[in-house]
Amino acid sequence: MQTVGGGIIADISSGLEPVPVALEYSSQEKLDELQAVHTRYIVHSIIPGREDDRACYYDGCDCSSTSATNLCLNESRCGCIAMHGCYYTRTNPPLLTLLLDLQPSNSPTPPIYECNSSCACPPTCPNRLVQHGCRVPMRVFHTGTARGWSVQVMRAVRRGEFVCEYAGEVVRAREIRKRRWGEGSEGTGTGNYVLCLREYVCVWLLLILYILEPSENGAQALRTNIDPTTTANLGRYINHSCSPNLSLFPVRVDSVVPLVGMFAYRDIAEGEELGFDYAGVIGYGDEVTPSNGEETENGRTRCLCNAGAGVCRGWLPFDARL
Numbered sequence: 001m002q003t004v005g006g007g008i009i010a011d012i013s014s015g016l017e018p019v020p021v022a023l024e025y026s027s028q029e030k031l032d033e034l035q036a037v038h039t040r041y042i043v044h045s046i047i048p049g050r051e052d053d054r055a056c057y058y059d060g061c062d063c064s065s066t067s068a069t070n071l072c073l074n075e076s077r078c079g080c081i082a083m084h085g086c087y088y089t090r091t092n093p094p095l096l097t098l099l100l101d102l103q104p105s106n107s108p109t110p111p112i113y114e115c116n117s118s119c120a121c122p123p124t125c126p127n128r129l130v131q132h133g134c135r136v137p138m139r140v141f142h143t144g145t146a147r148g149w150s151v152q153v154m155r156a157v158r159r160g161e162f163v164c165e166y167a168g169e170v171v172r173a174r175e176i177r178k179r180r181w182g183e184g185s186e187g188t189g190t191g192n193y194v195l196c197l198r199e200y201v202c203v204w205l206l207l208i209l210y211i212l213e214p215s216e217n218g219a220q221a222l223r224t225n226i227d228p229t230t231t232a233n234l235g236r237y238i239n240h241s242c243s244p245n246l247s248l249f250p251v252r253v254d255s256v257v258p259l260v261g262m263f264a265y266r267d268i269a270e271g272e273e274l275g276f277d278y279a280g281v282i283g284y285g286d287e288v289t290p291s292n293g294e295e296t297e298n299g300r301t302r303c304l305c306n307a308g309a310g311v312c313r314g315w316l317p318f319d320a321r322l
């Protein structure tokens with residue numbers, strides 16, 4: 001029976017995020033469908049069965065930094081910055097943004113290391129950003145098209161600003177395959193929420209270089225699989241775009257298991273829909289070969305892309321190994 005009556009939930013995080021995450025639904029039925037799957041809101045990724053493990057695996061700095069002094073953005077003063085590098089900067093008007101070059105390229109992107117719970121600096125330290133949760137008010141809404149639910153920003157966002165995490169359960173590939181294709185799973189090959197983060201360790205360079213994608217030449221991959229199907233933050237509602245406005249970075253705080261931080265790849269206008277490239281690559285430009293959506297891989301039909309971006313592959317990237 002069709003139930004009518006849409007509405008707005010003011011904050012699906014129930015106060016867990018520092019800013020409200022609104023959700024607008026067109027009918028009670030649609031909301032029930034969604035809540036039957038996304039059953040728990042979390043701010044940061046969790047490892048099932050190890051949620052109580054609060055151990056910090058890194059030594060901390062001994063700065064008594066405050067947001068005013070910027071001590072923890074200074075290589076010669078802060079041990080964390082000296083060890084791992086400086087990733088954030090203060091811009092004017094005051095805003096913390098990512099310093100890394102967000103240019104599209106295949107060049108290695110190092111993970112971001114934030115100050116952690118062993119550090120002497122306070123929570124206001126400028127080298128603590130992703131760990132505090134999202135700062136940009138956002139709204140989850142239904143697109144009314146094949147791409148389903150989506151997320152838009154409720155204020156303009158500056159290039160390099162942290163938008164939100166892609167948070168879910170960190171699980172092994174074996175478990176992912178079981179959840180997706182095993183007994184009792186739908187096994188349809190569509191509606192995939194799993195993000196596989198790859199960081200490559202290029203041993204041949206005698207340097208440790210981390211990249212999200214794509215070349216595997218001479219590199220050993222560290223993989224982190226995040227499944228936000230049932231346990232997640234709002235990142236699970238962000239769709240694929242071949243012309244994305246977000247880019248993803250591994251961020252380490254206390255644990256060696258990285259969080260995935262989504263940063264604005266360019267300035268984003270108020271009300272704009274968020275998107276990242278599910279293949280982990282930015283700036284395909286002319287290299288994208290449009291497709292008619294009939295592609296199959298390992299016998300699975302790929303999902304048609306409905307993002308409507310100017311440059312589009314025509315289908316959603318997916319990892320055939322999962």
Ligand SMILES: C[S@@+](CC[C@H](N)C(=O)[O-])C[C@H]1O[C@@H](n2cnc3c(N)ncnc32)[C@H](O)[C@@H]1O
Binds near residue numbers: 148241306307308
């Ligand atoms: C991480 S979820 C994104 C949220 C999803 N739209 C929902 O309704 O819950 C990924 C799934 O959304 C859909 N999707 C994401 N981007 C899309 C796009 N550009 N075109 C069509 N479907 C898309 C696909 O079904 C995909 O497996």
